[in-house]
Amino acid sequence: MSAEPSLDAIDLTDASVWEQGAPHEWLDRLRTNDPVHWHEEPDGPGFWALTRHDDVRRVSTAPLEFSSYVGGPLRLDPPEDGLGQVRMIIIGMDPPEHRAFRSIVSKAFTPRMIARLEDSLRAETARVVAELRDRDHCDFVTDVAARIPMWSISELMGVPEADRHRLYELSHALIDDQDPEVAPTPETSTEASIEIFGYASEMAARERAHPSGSLTNVLLDAEVDGRKLTDIEFTLFFMFLIVAGNETTRTASSHGLLALIEHPDEHQRLVRDPTLVPNAVEEILRWEPPIHHFRRTATADLRIGDQPIAAGDKVLMWYAGANRDPAVFDDPHVFRADRSPNPQLSFGIGEHFCLGANLARLSLRLLFAELLQTIDDIELRSPPRRLHSNLINGIKEMQIGYRVRPSAG
Numbered sequence: 001m002s003a004e005p006s007l008d009a010i011d012l013t014d015a016s017v018w019e020q021g022a023p024h025e026w027l028d029r030l031r032t033n034d035p036v037h038w039h040e041e042p043d044g045p046g047f048w049a050l051t052r053h054d055d056v057r058r059v060s061t062a063p064l065e066f067s068s069y070v071g072g073p074l075r076l077d078p079p080e081d082g083l084g085q086v087r088m089i090i091i092g093m094d095p096p097e098h099r100a101f102r103s104i105v106s107k108a109f110t111p112r113m114i115a116r117l118e119d120s121l122r123a124e125t126a127r128v129v130a131e132l133r134d135r136d137h138c139d140f141v142t143d144v145a146a147r148i149p150m151w152s153i154s155e156l157m158g159v160p161e162a163d164r165h166r167l168y169e170l171s172h173a174l175i176d177d178q179d180p181e182v183a184p185t186p187e188t189s190t191e192a193s194i195e196i197f198g199y200a201s202e203m204a205a206r207e208r209a210h211p212s213g214s215l216t217n218v219l220l221d222a223e224v225d226g227r228k229l230t231d232i233e234f235t236l237f238f239m240f241l242i243v244a245g246n247e248t249t250r251t252a253s254s255h256g257l258l259a260l261i262e263h264p265d266e267h268q269r270l271v272r273d274p275t276l277v278p279n280a281v282e283e284i285l286r287w288e289p290p291i292h293h294f295r296r297t298a299t300a301d302l303r304i305g306d307q308p309i310a311a312g313d314k315v316l317m318w319y320a321g322a323n324r325d326p327a328v329f330d331d332p333h334v335f336r337a338d339r340s341p342n343p344q345l346s347f348g349i350g351e352h353f354c355l356g357a358n359l360a361r362l363s364l365r366l367l368f369a370e371l372l373q374t375i376d377d378i379e380l381r382s383p384p385r386r387l388h389s390n391l392i393n394g395i396k397e398m399q400i401g402y403r404v405r406p407s408a409g
Contacts, residue, residue: 018390027321036307047314051321053328061350066296069094088236104222114358129370137401145253153245158214171243179388200235248290249360254395255288266337280337281364286344289319377403
């Protein structure tokens with residue numbers, strides 16, 4: 001029997017590995033044998049890879065020790081001129097600036113505000129899913145999963161309907177730039193960024209001339225430390241909300257349906273008892289985190305568990321590892337629609353807990369409730385095509401066939 005390759009042979013930076021699905025065998029080995037693992041990288045100084053739930057919680061909830069500001073929230077160190085822009089986006093800020101900027105938009109994402117959107121979001125979800133009745137197959141990603149979150153964030157931001165598809169394409173090219181199909185050249189992402197910048201400027205001009213009460217209007221009227229946002233701050237905020245508002249929920253929706261296809265007993269359990277949908281949404285998020293990792297940088301000589309961490313070291317939190325930690329989850333590699341409690345960390349925790357978590361949860365609950373009533377006998381017509389990325393856990397295409405349920409009416 002051949003020996004297992006060494007832990008040093010594990011390469012979490014290889015996007016082609018994640019394109020096949022999260023490497024749970026690797027993550028399990030790291031968590032068991034070296035949960036705070038020094039990981040070399042071909043394009044940087046190396047980083048500490050965290051795979052335990054408690055360690056990810058610890059780093060996420062100590063922003064002054066483990067900074068988003070110092071080196072940004074992503075693995076690669078941005079160029080010095082790029083780092084300045086990253087620090088103007090809330091995911092690249094630390095307290096107290098982070099709290100000040102977050103408070104601007106957090107009012108739009110409270111449970112009370114999301115409840116105001118619920119009726120129209122339910123109607124839009126029903127409209128999109130109802131289109132499935134006209135056929136017996138679709139590409140679930142483009143025909144369903146991508147449309148609803150883009151509608152939601154566009155409604156909040158006041159983006160006209162005619163502009164929404166183009167903004168979706170641009171945000172996709174901007175954030176999914178590791179995938180050569182989405183961003184075939186290095187310039188694709190840059191060009192998308194420039195076009196979104198230009199669009200944000202047009203939106204700002206329209207809102208200033210004719211205020212609509214949208215979240216765009218809120219951003220333009222907001223003050224931080226007694227001053228309005230600069231044009232670049234507004235534009236980066238707008239870009240972040242458009243990208244984050246559609247990317248992660250689209251991903252969770254696609255992975256959620258895939259999980260139900262791969263676990264037909266759990267699917268039928270939800271059909272029999274739709275009250276389990278909220279639990280199933282949490283399990284979907286645990287099972288396939290929309291984001292593979294985020295990064296922090298140590299601000300001083302510290303320790304994580306028994307491992308010393310030097311000031312300036314990069315620390316990467318791998319959510320697929322944390323979400324299947326057997327110290328926290330019974331049978332972590334089993335998908336259970338009724339799992340409770342379920343302290344999954346896919347939305348993060350602490351300072352940078354996902355702003356749109358309430359909206360994402362509502363969107364997913366409405367979508368799966370509607371799907372359960374509309375289609376059954378769902379099957380894959382071909383293997384899903386995953387995104388080539390070790391950052392975004394995306395599905396680019398998922399061709400499904402299904403049977404339409406008789407209409408209740």
